Amino acid sequence: MTDELIARAAARLTWIRSRMALLADVRERFAESQPFAGHRIGMSLHLEPKTAVLLETLAVGGAEIVATGNHGSTQDDIVAFLRDQGMTIFGARDDTLEQHHANVASVVAAEPDILLDNGADLVAGIVAAGRGAQIVGGTEETTSGGYRLRDELADQVPYPVIVINDSPLKAIGENKHAVGQSVVESFMRITNLMVPGRRFVVAGYGWCGRGVAHYLRALGGKVAIVEVDEIKAFEAALDGYRVANVLDLADWGEVFITATGHPQILGAEFFDRVADGAMLVNCGHFPWEIDVPALRALATGSTEIDTAIERIDLPGERHVTLIADGRMMNLAGREPKGNSIESMDLGFLLQVLSLEQVATATDTLVAGAQPVPDSINREIARRMLATMKADR
Template sequence: MGECSYLRLTDEDMGRNGAERIEWAWRKMPVLQQVRDEWERTQPLSGVKIAACLHISAKTANLARVLKAGGAEVVLCASNPLSTQDDIAAALNVVYGIPTFARRGVDHETYYHQINATLDTGPDLTIDDGADLVTTLHRERPEQARRVIGGSEETTTGVVRLRSMARDGALYYPVVAVNDAMTKHLFDNRYGTGQSSLDGILRATNYLIAGSVFVVVGYGWCGRGIAARARGLGARVIVVEVDPFKALEAVMDGHEVTNMKEAAGKADFIVTATGDVHAVGREHIPYLKDGVILSNAGHFNVEIDIPALEEQARSRRLVKKDVEEFTMQDGRRVYLLAEGRLVNLACGEGHPVEVMDMSFANQALSAAWLITQQGKLSPGVYRVPREIDERVARLKLAAYGIEIEELTAEQKEYLASWQAGT
């Protein structure tokens, strides 16, 4: 599968430490546990090669272990230069025998070298988070891409990219949009991003959220979660939106809504979660309040216009781990967290284990489903089959010890009819 020692991740002590963290996370992943128990018997992925480009965390390691338990040959690389936890990568390589090409803080060239090393294994399936693996495969290895059975995509940004590829006729195989599953975006994006983004900001700054003005740019599922958690910690939340429906929803959720220039002058904290470029752009920088903390919860580090920030600053320096200070010409100081990359992963450990249990169960079950659909699906982006999504929800409820009601035959008949009325 390839030699990983050039990434300096064969340290056995580091690997043992990572394994302890992986096992700790496993305790709170009951849905994946049930999938593993079934797959150890049925081996639905026997002989299937899977290349996964994901954030290398303890939760991801447990997904990889489940895929391997189901018979797959798994190889991993990182989906973000700052999201790799090196002890987890070491554990995957040394303890669990799952080749992992990843190291925290790599440069652009090394990042794509790792992706290509993963693709060198000739995968039958791809699992992606942000679509860098898929786009590299299609741009640089089109003939190899045409031989892939299928893939899945974890996050909103990646699904947007894949749908653009499909519209342009540039996607060569079917991909399941795991992000669109109800048991993914309703929980992972909202509760996961909400908690983990605040966690990352607090770890990086140790500043008080209560009483602060906290600006959330973008009110999709991720933005909703961040706003709710900031408000829960006592912040005055301001939402910036371009979508009138989402803006109206933010108002009715009790938040102030305004434009970016107005919000910039009030903000103590700004978090972007739009999936688009320059949500905090060149034109907004002169309005930023002295001492503002800028961070990003979107997949790529393009939501804050960092080149414009550099141009308008008279100096910059790293004041503490993951916190860079830009001093503007007029003396204002602007602080950027984690180089504008995913604050929850670069400054913290990412989403809570319990939500990733559901997201990664969708990934695992979608991989097995794609194998059963080989030759039946044309290239394109597909939803997670409802039966998989519902199964994940029911398994999670069962893990919580919760029983829900069932419709009676009479109720089903009523809902299927039109004759009954007032």
């Protein structure tokens, strides 16, 4: 079975690798410069094909890799392939949340000196273990992790962490266009329902929320926005969306999609009001934006339709449909594809060049969370324009 998994992953990666031209270029340079020689990189990030190409690139640059995925999104064939390449990989797709936490602890226990984090789980583990002194620095992929670094973990991180999500390139290329496209495509694939004419409520008008709303409306969906930031709400209104409180939209929306990075956006009061038959979807990193425990506590019964669709019965002869158990739908749902290959080529080039700066020019950075250096953003923008042949 393991050999079959490795063969399947190898076949998939042949296609993925061929479409990631930016990483291909930097792999050639890293093979000579070896910026990560002598470093052990600990990673907590979705283990799927595009991430495998990222890890290959770091390994070509001399890094020893110790990694785990995120809960519910790990792809077992990719794990088998990476292990076959000599990397230390923890985790499987059907891991429980408790096992996922144990996997993160295993990466921390391996004593990496550079971190590639997603949601700040590794940084939190390093803080709890009191091992911050051994860390050279790292990167953080997400909005949610950036919030943790600047709030929960503020003043506890004595090394630089470059927040990839702060890059305008990631915001535009990956969050708005790639997340927007993949969330809408995943909704259509998982539910087999049409978008045109359906009423959608998108909670959050950050870059991901903007993208989801944009692609829903482009396909004919009716879209309302929930946003607590007055300026973003104003922008959403000028962009032509209905803007209201989530409770006021509870009996209007047919599909509710959370994209905020914050917990309990859809909670008990919302569940008391939501219209019969509504669908609940999350595309944020953590499975906390929909308060699934509160929903289950309120439920009078449930039926698993398939691995990604669950009917949950509520008082008053109502029901809602929960997609992917409230986890990130485009990576934790059935037949996960995630963001487009080209967008992750761009996003992972941000990762590797930022990690290169951490490894080779730490003195140019400050302790704690910080944005991607402007020089890296501009270099990658030039490379991406050339790859796209945008002048033609």
